[in-house]
Amino acid sequence: MTAPPSPDEGLTAAELAAKYGLSVSGARPSLVEYVRQLWDRRHFILAFSRAKLTAQYSQAKLGQLWQVVTPLLNAAVYFFIFGVILEADRGMSREVYIPFLVTGVFVFTFTQSSVMAGVRAISGNLGLVRALHFPRASLPVSFSLQQLQQLLASMIVLVAVTCVFGSYPDLSWLLMVPVLALQFLFNTGLALIMARAGAKTPDLAQLMPFVMRTWMYASGVMYSIPIMLADKPQWIADVLQWNPAAIYMDLMRFALIDGYGSENLPDHVWAAAGGWALLFALGGFVYFWKAEERYGRG
Amino acid sequence: MADTRVPTVIADELHIVYRVNGAKTGKGSATAALSRILKRGEERGVRKVHAVKGVSFVAYRGEAIGLIGSNGSGKSTLLRAIAGLLPAEKGKVFTDGQPSLLGVNAALMNDLTGERNVILGGLAMGMSREEIRERYQEIVDFSGINEKGDFITLPMRTYSSGMAARLRFSIAAAKDHDVLMIDEALATGDRKFQKRSEARIRELRKEAGTVFLVSHNNKSIRDTCDRVLWLERGELRMDGPTDEVIKEYEKFTGK
Numbered sequence: 097m098t099a100p101p102s103p104d105e106g107l108t109a110a111e112l113a114a115k116y117g118l119s120v121s122g123a124r125p126s127l128v129e130y131v132r133q134l135w136d137r138r139h140f141i142l143a144f145s146r147a148k149l150t151a152q153y154s155q156a157k158l159g160q161l162w163q164v165v166t167p168l169l170n171a172a173v174y175f176f177i178f179g180v181i182l183e184a185d186r187g188m189s190r191e192v193y194i195p196f197l198v199t200g201v202f203v204f205t206f207t208q209s210s211v212m213a214g215v216r217a218i219s220g221n222l223g224l225v226r227a228l229h230f231p232r233a234s235l236p237v238s239f240s241l242q243q244l245q246q247l248l249a250s251m252i253v254l255v256a257v258t259c260v261f262g263s264y265p266d267l268s269w270l271l272m273v274p275v276l277a278l279q280f281l282f283n284t285g286l287a288l289i290m291a292r293a294g295a296k297t298p299d300l301a302q303l304m305p306f307v308m309r310t311w312m313y314a315s316g317v318m319y320s321i322p323i324m325l326a327d328k329p330q331w332i333a334d335v336l337q338w339n340p341a342a343i344y345m346d347l348m349r350f351a352l353i354d355g356y357g358s359e360n361l362p363d364h365v366w367a368a369a370g371g372w373a374l375l376f377a378l379g380g381f382v383y384f385w386k387a388e389e390r391y392g393r394g
Numbered sequence: 395m396a397d398t399r400v401p402t403v404i405a406d407e408l409h410i411v412y413r414v415n416g417a418k419t420g421k422g423s424a425t426a427a428l429s430r431i432l433k434r435g436e437e438r439g440v441r442k443v444h445a446v447k448g449v450s451f452v453a454y455r456g457e458a459i460g461l462i463g464s465n466g467s468g469k470s471t472l473l474r475a476i477a478g479l480l481p482a483e484k485g486k487v488f489t490d491g492q493p494s495l496l497g498v499n500a501a502l503m504n505d506l507t508g509e510r511n512v513i514l515g516g517l518a519m520g521m522s523r524e525e526i527r528e529r530y531q532e533i534v535d536f537s538g539i540n541e542k543g544d545f546i547t548l549p550m551r552t553y554s555s556g557m558a559a560r561l562r563f564s565i566a567a568a569k570d571h572d573v574l575m576i577d578e579a580l581a582t583g584d585r586k587f588q589k590r591s592e593a594r595i596r597e598l599r600k601e602a603g604t605v606f607l608v609s610h611n612n613k614s615i616r617d618t619c620d621r622v623l624w625l626e627r628g629e630l631r632m633d634g635p636t637d638e639v640i641k642e643y644e645k646f647t648g649k
Contacts, residue, residue, distance in 0.1 A: 109406030109450065113488035116401050121487040122478025140517035144501075147514050151505035154549065223500035226479050228518050229492060390481050 124389040125231075127382070133231045141234050145242040167205070167250035171198040171257070178318040187323035192355040195258045199352060200317035202254055203345045206247045207283050208308045213239035214287030215294035215301045218391050225392040232391045233384050236291040240284040247276070254352070263354040271351035278373040279344040285376030288384040295391050315341040320360065337362045340372040402573055402604045403453040403476055403493065407485035410446035410468070410475050410628075445471040447628040448485070455490075458605040460619035460636065462612070462643055468628040469608045473575045476606070490603065493573035494519070498566045508539055508546040508553070508561055515565040529568050536594070537564035538587065560587050567594050574602040612640055 107115065125133060134141075153162045175197055178184040185193035217236040218225060225232065251272075255265075294300045314336055316324070321342065325333040336342060347369055349356045362368070446468045453459055461469045474480040477493045501518035502511045512533050516526035537560045539545045539553075550558055576595065599605045599618070609615055615622060615636065622639040624632040626646075632639045 109404050109452075109486070109488065112401060112452065113404050116490065118401065118404060118488035118490050121476060121489040121493065122481060137517075137520070139523055140514075140520075143514050143517050147503055147506055147510060150510075151503045154505040221500075224518075226474055227495055227497055227500040229478070229494065229520065230518065392479055392481065 122389055124385070127385060130231055130233070130385050130388065134233055134237070137230050137234050140230065141238045141241065144234070145238045145245065148239070148242050149245055163246060163249040164253055167202055168253045170205070171201050171253070174201050174318060184319040184324075187320055189355065191261045191263075192353055195254075195261050195263060195353045196320075196349055196356060197318055198254055198257045199349045200345045202247060202250045203279070203348050204312055204315065204317045204341055205250075206243055206279065207286070207341055207344070208312065209246070210240040210243045210283035210287045211290050211308060212301075212304060213243060214290035215304055217287065217291040218295035219298040219301070222392060232291075232388055233288060233381065236287040236384065237284055240280065240287045243283065244276070244280050258352050263352060266354075268351050272348065275344060275347045275351060275369070278369045281373040281377040282340055282344070285373075285378070285380030288380035289376070292384050292387050295387070311339075311341060315339055315345065317345065322360070334362070338368060340369075340376075343369050343372065399454040400490075401452050402455050402490040404488040405449055405451050405472075405476065405485070406488070408446055408449045408472075408475060408482055408487060409444070409484040410471050410480055411483040412443040412445055412471075414441045414443060445628055446475065446625075449625070449628075449630045450485075451623060451630065451633055453604050453606075455603045457621055458599060458607065458619045460615035460622040461606060461608045461625060462610075462615060462622060462639070463625035463631075464647070467625045469625055470577055472625065473577060473606060473608060476573075477575060489573060491572040493575060494569070494571045496566050496571075496574060496576045496598075497562070499562050502550065502562065502565075504551040505549055507549055508534075511550055511561070512546075512565055515562075516568065519566070519569050521569055533564045533568050536567075536590065537561045538590075556584060556587075563591055567591070567598060570601050571598065572602060573604045573606075574598055575606040575608075577608045612644070616640065 113119075124130075149163075150160070153159055156162055158165065175194060179193060179197060185197075188196060214236050217239050218232065221235055224235075259265075290300070290304070316336060321333050321336050325336070337346070343362075343365060346361050347365060350358060350361055449468075449472060461472065463469050471480060473495060475482055476487050476489065477495050478487070478489070479495070498515040498519055501515050503514070506514065512530060513526055516529070516533075517523070521529075534540055534546055537557075539557055539561055545553065545557065550561070553561070595618070605618075607615065607618055619636050622632075622634065622636045622643075623630060624639050624643055632642055
């Protein structure tokens, strides 16, 4: 029923589009172009992550104080159960165990919440995806950035706990910066992968808590892997110690706690930390980009 | 009809299908396999809704096109597909530049102050920080939020629904667009604000190359559009000059 203008009569839609330089709406940009678009949206990504963080506690009377209180309560619960009741602190003095546990809980929570936020990054924000244009990777990246800011607030608690138990700031604390940077890269990559998977299969949001809990118990958040698994075959301990969550936790403990020396770290630990970060950040980004034009389908 | 008309939007046999209940399986990827395991016995539960069925048209620069049709006829879906926000099942949409939907509702957060929402909404629409800073006062003044006191520094959840709608419109209308799509955005706020927003839409129309307007209000379609697409059950039923199409539509709806 459309009436094309006379000079263009007989052209197919595609030819007409080509003649006037029209492009396919909603087509996936090239990888380089995609990175550029994402960079253009950096202010949005940052503002969105901060907004989410603020909105999270805005109805509470204590307000933003919960950013610090929540992790503190979390650490207290874990200490009560694993430190006092189950006595999982085998092979460590109390001065080492408590900061060990608190560091583990915080560092693992960082990965855990990035994954959980990643799963819902697209499927939980369909309204936004269907209303506005932006590189969709902005959402998972923004959510892991939100978790990073949450972790930085928790670090206040962590520093306090570490100082109370006798480890004071020294040069090795500077290692926190590269550890956090690498873990952030790793988490973002993982969040991107989970975002694509979760966009296709929203059921993952129900499944992931169990996966994450298994991962947490297997990564030595509340016990030392080499000591607990001393009577098991060596390869089990190796696998557990080399998993990315355990690597980042151990590095953070090594950086912060005086009584936790390099003898607790597996070999080539920095190479592993960097390798996991690069593998997941690059792989996750490309994997997410591959489905860019399909996000938002019901 | 001049021969120099330049097409800005071309829809070619466009089909849009919504899938309710998540993914359709059948591919060999790991996630598909996982979803098969998770959803065993629920395969029948995946329903397809064919919202737009083979719509083709060409829109030209300078046109204001109205989209009419009864509820659920696929008007909003078609707009989203033109904007490239909903992937097409079959067929293609070609556009000149990036068409944008007028609306930022989804990016705003009720727990944040109006002030922060102006910034967040602007960034979400792709404005730069400088642009937002320049236009900030304009947006706030236009919304009229501060006429009754300093409301812009309060969280948006404390606003009345009219105030919130006004602020949302003001943010959305702050940006200039090449191809602009408006989805029944005209009827927000009180009478005074409606007048102001109609004027703003006329202004946006002048700056934009092509305008699409979805509305159930035949009067506002008559006032703003010179061409109308009538959609019914996802199919293009009529496409032509406003008066002809509206007359047929009114006959159809029994007015």
